[in-house]
Amino acid sequence: MSTSIISTALSLPTKTHLQSQQPQQFTTLKPSIPLSTFTPKPLSLSSRKFSPLSAMAIEKETPETEAPPTFLRDGSTSSDTVRGRFEKMIRETQDRVCEAIEAADGGAKFKEDVWSRPGGGGGISRVLQDGAVFEKAGVNVSVVYGVMPPDAYRAAKGGGGDHKPGPIPFFAAGVSSVLHPKNPFAPTLHFNYRYFETEAPEDAPGAPRQWWFGGGTDYTPAYIFEEDVKHFHQVQKDACDKFDPSFYPRFKKWCDDYFYIKHRDERRGLGGIFFDDLNDYDQEMLLSFATECASSVIPAYLPIIEKRKDTPFTEKHKEWQQLRRGRYVEFNLVYDRGTTFGLKTGGRIESILVSLPLTARWEYDQKPEEGSEEWKLLDACINPKEWL
């Protein structure tokens, strides 16, 4: 699952009319509750796996003038539930990251858009565009109540079992962000942390509730400063090592594998960490882990921005950055599951596509000279390295 599937899935309006054959199965939910359908765990990296959703139609979200204390349905800000604590964490992350980005930018402010869905859930998109330091910075949170097709649920649970459930109501929440600086020596950052929970199936009230965590933070420079890349990866490793020594090597490789532009045989950037569908650890431990990862975004990234934001550059450096931005667009539009899912199902387009850079470039048959700084970046995207 994409690091940004939440950003898009969670920006899907929930006011959805299932065009499928089974709306009557939801009658014990309030009849007025609009449902969104969501596949939480596709079985492969292919972005083409969402065909069961293609029959969906999703109504528009409702704009709100200000963010409510919580998007949870019951209106509580309870700290008793993992849902409540996760929503609190992602909203604090959004606040902290936006403050840090505004401070680094030195003047520009985030524009905020808030929306809700009549049946519960909603989101906050914040975008800073054409600032002094940042070309485009987007930080979104969203909360979705939806219903997943039974096949997706069985896939998510793993194994078949002898009971065939009906559609499964689910809850999902996440924070997602892409930060594109102007200076070609300052890297792009993407991070996303998300939490899913299923309700017991309608027709199997005794079935266990499922949950899982996903997310990651990854680093996409146009030029390599080895000290920067090491610093970035070290912060990720430190966060991982507090929980399990296997996490960093496993999630580092997962990240290299996920952000792969197949038609170029190169990665989008220099990786970081990525994980998905994690539920084979203690739930509290994984909540703490996701919280730690989200808290690591600022110390991992901002020192690099401070160091590189004013580095002098030439037109050639800028063009190379723009070509790499083109690769970012290619990955996000062709492969990223969150983006392709969101575009297909009619999510809030502006929130989904906020990940795209302000500007990008495609030159015919551009090949950096072997040994050049541009070539070194490309080489590291083709052959992922161990930075630590």
Place this chain on the structure above:
Amino acid sequence: MSTSIISTALSLPTKTHLQSQQPQQFTTLKPSIPLSTFTPKPLSLSSRKFSPLSAMAIEKETPETEAPPTFLRDGSTSSDTVRGRFEKMIRETQDRVCEAIEAADGGAKFKEDVWSRPGGGGGISRVLQDGAVFEKAGVNVSVVYGVMPPDAYRAAKGGGGDHKPGPIPFFAAGVSSVLHPKNPFAPTLHFNYRYFETEAPEDAPGAPRQWWFGGGTDYTPAYIFEEDVKHFHQVQKDACDKFDPSFYPRFKKWCDDYFYIKHRDERRGLGGIFFDDLNDYDQEMLLSFATECASSVIPAYLPIIEKRKDTPFTEKHKEWQQLRRGRYVEFNLVYDRGTTFGLKTGGRIESILVSLPLTARWEYDQKPEEGSEEWKLLDACINPKEWL
């Protein structure tokens, strides 16, 4: 099928190793003939329909120092066959359009890349980049010998029949071009004309040979000058009317339907003509029709370029053009069947992606002011108009 499926399909190298179960069925072809697999007629507009091809592995094309007189396997330049005459037509079209573009640009020259495939076929990519008038202009021809899966063949033929054929060798040839000018008042043009032919199936030598034509020419400005749009559409209609009065209305609508950016609910541009899988007319008539359409590119487009290439513009006009270029990228990477097919099957990436503009832009939640010139363009992309 995409107007550029040929440009990409035809840029696929033929040196393909079918990883499937049936390579032995081709033993009566020269064993050394590498085969490419190609789905000539997907059943819907969805770009996600190419799953049978995902198991393909395609070897690299071979670069050539100069273009051979023909890419046909038998080496002849025979004017007796439709294949031979179609190849001649597309290569003449490439020459004429490149000459006209160079003349309009007034200095910049096309860079040519030629490649062949060991088993026959090949292509010529010509790209003019960062000229005085054109930001990026690509004109490609290619010729492919391949093999299509039997399912695709049955779909293409329509109806089942009681005989189940094996994989079908096919021939395809096409010209494809995207022309992006610099001036925001000068429109982007895309055209593509292609011809397919199947051989009789191995295991049904008496089965009839199938053939069909596809293509179109479409117009994508950032600003509307009604006289320009009318001129462009009139030339398309005149070409159509020489053959059948039903062609222009039918192919105009087909074009509006095809170049649709679903997630935006808007078209890429202001349309033109588009047709595909045409075989229900006389073959000679359709060859003449495709030839007429290809000949109409220069009179439809160059007068508009001459008129608009030096129009004074502001930063704001340029930004709007760049935003519309962003839409061009979205359509081509997310929906265009030729592009998505080519990326998935490992075609010549630089030839496939030459359709992308040199530069593009994405602003968060950009909405033109109602009644503005930008709004008028957007409105015409959302609500296709009858221009004649």
